[in-house]
Amino acid sequence: MKKTIYILLSLINIFLLSSCIELEKEITISTTYKGNEIVVVGYLSNDGALASIQQTMPSDDSNSEPIIIKGANVGLYSAQENKLIQKLHTTDSIMYFTPEQFKPKENTPYFIKVSAPGFETVTSAPQKVSNALKFDTVKVSITDNKHWKNDDAYEELFGKNRNIDVEYSFHTTTPYASVNVLELGYYNNEYYEDYNYYWKKKYVKKLYEIELSYYGTLNPISKRFNFDNNNDHIETKDSITYNDLKYPVFDRIDGIYLRGYYLSEDLSTFITETTMYMENRTSPFSALAGIIESNMSNNIGYFGTMTAKDTLITLPPHPDDVNNFYQHN
Amino acid sequence: MNVGTQITSLQTTPEKYESNSEYNQIDTTYNEEENNASDISLFIEDDIKLSNQLYLRAGIRGTHLKTKDSTFYSIQPRTTLRWLLNKNTTLKTGISLTQQPFHVLVNTYGYYQEESWLLANKQFSPQKAWQFSSGISGKIKGTQIEYNIEVYYKNMQNMLFYAPPDFEMDAMTKYIKDNGKGKSYGTEFLFQKGSGQIQWSVAYTLSWSYRKFDDLNNGKWFAASFDRRHDLNIGLHYFRNEKDTWNFNYLLQSGRAYTMPEAYVPKSDIFTSHYVLSSINNARTPMYRRFDVSYKHKGSFLGIPKTELTLSIMNLFARKNPFAIYAKGGKLYLSTLYLVLPSAKLKIYLFN
Numbered sequence: 001m002k003k004t005i006y007i008l009l010s011l012i013n014i015f016l017l018s019s020c021i022e023l024e025k026e027i028t029i030s031t032t033y034k035g036n037e038i039v040v041v042g043y044l045s046n047d048g049a050l051a052s053i054q055q056t057m058p059s060d061d062s063n064s065e066p067i068i069i070k071g072a073n074v075g076l077y078s079a080q081e082n083k084l085i086q087k088l089h090t091t092d093s094i095m096y097f098t099p100e101q102f103k104p105k106e107n108t109p110y111f112i113k114v115s116a117p118g119f120e121t122v123t124s125a126p127q128k129v130s131n132a133l134k135f136d137t138v139k140v141s142i143t144d145n146k147h148w149k150n151d152d153a154y155e156e157l158f159g160k161n162r163n164i165d166v167e168y169s170f171h172t173t174t175p176y177a178s179v180n181v182l183e184l185g186y187y188n189n190e191y192y193e194d195y196n197y198y199w200k201k202k203y204v205k206k207l208y209e210i211e212l213s214y215y216g217t218l219n220p221i222s223k224r225f226n227f228d229n230n231n232d233h234i235e236t237k238d239s240i241t242y243n244d245l246k247y248p249v250f251d252r253i254d255g256i257y258l259r260g261y262y263l264s265e266d267l268s269t270f271i272t273e274t275t276m277y278m279e280n281r282t283s284p285f286s287a288l289a290g291i292i293e294s295n296m297s298n299n300i301g302y303f304g305t306m307t308a309k310d311t312l313i314t315l316p317p318h319p320d321d322v323n324n325f326y327q328h329n
Numbered sequence: 330m331n332v333g334t335q336i337t338s339l340q341t342t343p344e345k346y347e348s349n350s351e352y353n354q355i356d357t358t359y360n361e362e363e364n365n366a367s368d369i370s371l372f373i374e375d376d377i378k379l380s381n382q383l384y385l386r387a388g389i390r391g392t393h394l395k396t397k398d399s400t401f402y403s404i405q406p407r408t409t410l411r412w413l414l415n416k417n418t419t420l421k422t423g424i425s426l427t428q429q430p431f432h433v434l435v436n437t438y439g440y441y442q443e444e445s446w447l448l449a450n451k452q453f454s455p456q457k458a459w460q461f462s463s464g465i466s467g468k469i470k471g472t473q474i475e476y477n478i479e480v481y482y483k484n485m486q487n488m489l490f491y492a493p494p495d496f497e498m499d500a501m502t503k504y505i506k507d508n509g510k511g512k513s514y515g516t517e518f519l520f521q522k523g524s525g526q527i528q529w530s531v532a533y534t535l536s537w538s539y540r541k542f543d544d545l546n547n548g549k550w551f552a553a554s555f556d557r558r559h560d561l562n563i564g565l566h567y568f569r570n571e572k573d574t575w576n577f578n579y580l581l582q583s584g585r586a587y588t589m590p591e592a593y594v595p596k597s598d599i600f601t602s603h604y605v606l607s608s609i610n611n612a613r614t615p616m617y618r619r620f621d622v623s624y625k626h627k628g629s630f631l632g633i634p635k636t637e638l639t640l641s642i643m644n645l646f647a648r649k650n651p652f653a654i655y656a657k658g659g660k661l662y663l664s665t666l667y668l669v670l671p672s673a674k675l676k677i678y679l680f681n
Contacts, residue, residue: 277604
């Protein structure tokens, strides 16, 4: 009897002691890192090619800055002739561009090839640019309403509330089409610093000195149109409305930049899956078990196509700005 | 000859989340109805004596599986051939086709692994598997040691794989990859002494299990989540007398497969920072090892006659077995569910 009670008490002691020990420990596990490799993420557009070229790093080294690959040779090749068509240049960064005068031929396959000392040479699957998305109609209508505060002093100083509707329509043959409606001349923050300088400089630059081969960051297509094969004509409308933080004269919109673009389906999938994975993972090891496909020979990154077409619409000055005090072009 | 029928009623409640909290009443069924199914099967099998040493067991099962939106028929043959080499040794080989109405979908949320069960429907056909096995069993001459050695190969069809890029509960079926293939094969060894004061058993399985989907892993085979290369179980049982028994058990298993990013790519001017994920289940958690001990006493306890007291300690050496791996502050950590787990159990027999 005594023996059994001693055993029971020992069990309770063991349990109490073990509950004081942390249930986690730091570990070293063999990683799947294969060494430094070239990463290409970029696209071929109707205005040229653009790619970021950098090297991989171990997956637990997630706070590091990109590493430039020194001596990288980046070229756009004809897939039919396996011949260099155009070299991409850089300005000592990880971004590589084709020159502004270079325009790829439509429906002609190209691939990108990157080589560098100490790295395995990588190539992409062939890519073709197709016809750019063209708008059938674009209509802009402006409505000036009473200011949201319903305050005459506000209205006199800042102007009436303004609503800008942009209606547009286009034909598409793919669901991977999107339209960005960009506002130009909206510089809420800069105004308070030095409005004369910032307004003029940024406005002019945005409107007339846009680098056409650079269409900005690759984001998932957020605006989905109701596309199907039986109805390829899309008619839709975007509205820009001043809310309580915008003042129609101060925070003026001088132009609308309508950018329609097509992404290749596989590039769109790559962007969507990668972005969702990065937004939702809880750690590098949280399963989210799918893999992110690549069309590069080393299975890292993606080189797809993005065909874009920009349409610029200049808006008339705000009617409340009678003295042209806020004019800046 | 055995002839019979089996009728099974199946019911699944999709994605249903229930809570007692009045602030947490979320309808996660998204208007999906419960899926009811019935599985009716007829079977016939018989033992046929081909000679004094050769026996054949042959059978067939016909099933009619009716789910919410479709009906599946299948004919599942099975046969086993046994050859009695001598009174101590038997050779056997068999082949069978089976159908499974449920699919298991495995997903991992951070630290936890979740399994969902999906009933076959119009979109996802039932799993089918052909299994071939062959082995030898018997008793080692002049000893009390029994053995069984078997090799097997299993070929699976209509497999599913759940690959969600995020946690959208309303779109579960959107991220299911179907029409997958599976194969598993291996060898099982069992040696045991099941009589005497000291009894023991050693069971070891060496196995491989893979999956293949056209649009996953670039169409290449990859390790299944439950793929375990080694599985060793050693048991020792000491019957001290009619009342007291000691049991010792040692378990060693290969770690489970999980997907580990192969590299990291920092943010560029045109794209977000991201991990390189180019193959599925490319890494393994560390090995799982556990040593358990238990003591059983039959007799009186605290004046109560006819009791059975069992005292046990699971994971006696406090091995930190892997439950999940995660990164924190640039370091990798392994979390475990428990260390030493002692327990006591008392059975009281009130009636003879």
